[in-house]
Amino acid sequence: MILWRRIVFFLVVLGAQGAMGAVLPVFVSPPDLFLLTALALTSRLTPLWTLGIGYGLGLAQDILGAGALGFHAAGIMAGVLAAGFVRRGLSNDNSLNHTIGVVTALLTKWLVFIALGYWTRLDAMNLETLLYRFVPEIITTLLLGPFFFAFFNWAFGKSRSNEDRLF
């Protein structure tokens, strides 16, 4: 029962990430669904699993996008790890905490991107990229966040919040 929902979830995420470019105008960065998926998947896991899943999903994005191997992998891994540490003491079913997690993850991801971009002498990594790509990406990702997490809960079942674990 729950398995087909999970398959549908991953198919929709993959397809939507690919189709986003056609729906949104060119100058609007699409939301980072891979990062959101990693965040949602790791919200109930230990840091070791968080690292593995973050890296794996990022690597999948690198492979699907025919990009530099390890680029998104390192970014998403660092992003979800940082978000995990920040969200550790916060409740799971509060949209403010989701927002904090998403913002932390995106900031960390881009910090790693900047480091990797500098290291690989990437021309694309400059101030304008940050202004025109990073800022819209944060906005679109945050806007999509609540719907995405609701969709995730539909597919994977609602996660136990920290309050529940107390009992």
Add this chain to the structure above:
Amino acid sequence: MNSRVGLLFATLLVLSFISTRFLPKAPLVLSAGVAPLWTAFYAVSSNLRGFTEALVTERNLRSENAELRTRVAVAETDNKRLSEELRKLEEVTQIRATISPGVVVVAGVVGLQFDSLNALVRINKGAKDGVQEKMVVTTPQGLVGEVMNVEQGSALVRTLLDAEFRVGVKVAKLSGTALARGVAGRFLRATNYKSTNAKVGDTVWSANVAGGAFPTIRVGRITKRIELSGDTLGLTLEIAPAVDISALEQVYLLRLP
């Protein structure tokens, strides 16, 4: 526990630093695996976009219709004269095409890929249709970009809005060229343009694409002209592309020089 996490994090991070710098890029064949899925979503979403656009425009259609009827009457008389002219021009085009066969491949656009850094377009023609890397991609409206990555049955095109894209540009009838680069999926910026006569609204043409000598292709229109006082290096120009990248349907690939 925390030291193990730190160790794994550091290991994977170092691994990424090594792989991004020294490993080749991921082969396109893997991304081509999910291409059918993307194509399906792309078809649905572009139809959705067309549907909403149709809804918006329908409101204006009635008044436009009446006006158009009168115009049709005028146009029909012109039509006769123009079709005669067209026949002559078609002959000229045919001759030009046989003397300098520029277009090698006509390809359909099956997907767009705009992510954090890239502005790419996927086309449905690949190596088996004669597509090669660095081929110039264009439409009748203007330059689209260059082929970045080729697989058997498909290819990825780096569009002119991609931050890694470079093209030599010039303004018609003015001397001097400049190098323009894509700015984060928004516009192109040309720096150090020597001729100070360039003004906003001028059409910009390609001077040199993909390192080869190509016939000049329309790139776009100057939207902003920045002149720094006392600057001996010339103008900085912002250029809006002539082609709407997000609404592409068919593109033409030019032969490598």
